[in-house]
Amino acid sequence: MTDVTTEKPALEPTGALSVETVLSVKHWNEHLFSFRITRPASFRFRSGEFVMIGLKGDNGKPLLRAYSVASPSWDEEIEFLSIKVQDGPLTSKLQLIQPGDQIYLGRKPTGTLVTDALLPGKRLFMLSTGTGLAPFLSLSRDPDVYEFYEQVVIVHSVRRVSDLAFRDDLEAKWAEDPLVSEQAPGQFHYVPTVTREPFEGNTQRIDALVESGALFAGIPGAAKFDPETDRIMMCGSMEMIKQFAAYFEGAGFTEGSNAAPGQFVIERAFVG
CATH class of the missing domain: 3.40.50.80 (Nucleotide-binding domain of ferredoxin-NADP reductase (FNR) module)
Structure with missing residues (x-):
């Protein structure tokens, strides 16, 4: 009997999106979690801003949502806080991420909570x-x-x-x-x-x-x-x-x- 391991397809960066790696995940309860990802050297933001993040959708295209950055602008990693929505297009997938997984990160943060x-x-x-x-x-x-x-x-x-x-x-x-x-x-x-x-x-x-x-x-x-x-x-x-x-x-x-x-x-x- 052959042991088949299903690997997640690699993500490809685009002009608007970089591909980052999940570093850690913390589940606070059954509907709330936070996670940290790598931060590209070129990524600059003001504390309080948000950015688009996401995963590959069922159609093969990036599935993105706006998330406020929870880590300060000086941090070498980027942290996010998220709810878990079982039938949510993105959060149903996002809540399953593990260290080592890839994730899309928008290149242009913005926002007014600054x-x-x-x-x-x-x-x-x-x-x-x-x-x-x-x-x-x-x-x-x-x-x-x-x-x-x-x-x-x-x-x-x-x-x-x-x-x-x-x-x-x-x-x-x-x-x-x-x-x-x-x-x-x-x-x-x-x-x-x-x-x-x-x-x-x-x-x-x-x-x-x-x-x-x-x-x-x-x-x-x-x-x-x-x-x-x-x-x-x-x-x-x-x-x-x-x-x-x-x-x-x-x-x-x-x-x-x-x-x-x-x-x-x-x-x-x-x-x-």
Whole structure:
């Protein structure tokens, strides 16, 4: 009897895509995972940007989706955070990747969740749900962010405790990080909230935490958002982003872009 081993077909680079190698994969639970890939020497990006990644589709052509880069711009590897969708065209395949596998990486990162799209301020609040945490992982490990802002805050709302990806690193305020471990203990704040399971911390949605003032506990400054001092980034569910975009506009904040910096930004590529 012949032992037949099925090898995955090699990917071919294109003008828009390089072919990289998966270095490691971490499954946080049954519907959330992160993975690291090689970084080509020519790949440059700003912390907070997104890029197209993918695999070969059933038709033999690249099957691509936009993913925020979760690693900081100085990292020698590139990390991503993804959900698992069983019938998703890409994620149904992507969740099966293993170290050594090949993956497509776009050559041109872009995006608005960058400090260039914000006016100077004192506090940076990054509001996220689910995998919307990814760009803020990148930004919170960028030393420039700690030069631009006195306080750097990640708010992460999830349904279950196991959805709090990178929780240990965030609670430790990036203590092991080679570039921000000195600034982060005094400037970085992590505000997780779990809405569908018992949790020793916050258990309300972000809007309720804002209304009660609980979101600002332990953070120097006012227990409310102030357009004079606060800058906001949002990434995650459409419901959260649209709700807070309207909230901030009503509170006197202006939306920023790379061309015209403002007081809050969202990633429109993911909102539609």
